[in-house]
Amino acid sequence: MKPVAVTDLDLIFPGGVKHLMPPDIAEIRRVRSLDRTWKKFVDTWFFQGVDAKPLVPKPGIDKALALRHLRCIIGSFEPKHEDKVASIIYLLDEWFEPLDPPRGSWLGDGQ
Numbered sequence: 001m002k003p004v005a006v007t008d009l010d011l012i013f014p015g016g017v018k019h020l021m022p023p024d025i026a027e028i029r030r031v032r033s034l035d036r037t038w039k040k041f042v043d044t045w046f047f048q049g050v051d052a053k054p055l056v057p058k059p060g061i062d063k064a065l066a067l068r069h070l071r072c073i074i075g076s077f078e079p080k081h082e083d084k085v086a087s088i089i090y091l092l093d094e095w096f097e098p099l100d101p102p103r104g105s106w107l108g109d110g111q
Helices: 008-012 025-029 036-047 061-076 081-095
Strands: none
Touching: 008 036, 008 061, 025 081, 036 081, 061 081
16 A cells, blocks of 8 residues: 545545555554554654654655645544554554664653
8 A cells, every 4th residue: 555645635634535545554553463563653643743854755655745745644533543654654654664763763751
């Protein structure tokens, strides 16, 4: 799955986002091993906001497009929170290089 363009209106009022999420989210939730770094990143993003500068996109991925795609999912009320988190962790892992937590300035407090 590649990032898709979302409109500014979709970012402000994210309605239906299931088309932006991986198709078999139940299976992803069941079999994935939860990457603690991505989980912490998503939790911090959801509750506090993050600095996306440390994110390095994998080859062929447009960082700005991917971040808009993910922001649309995280801001939606449609899917269950667990499904959103699982989807975003999956897509972050697909689209970005692994984070280096010691240099993860995205936390804001250097943790």
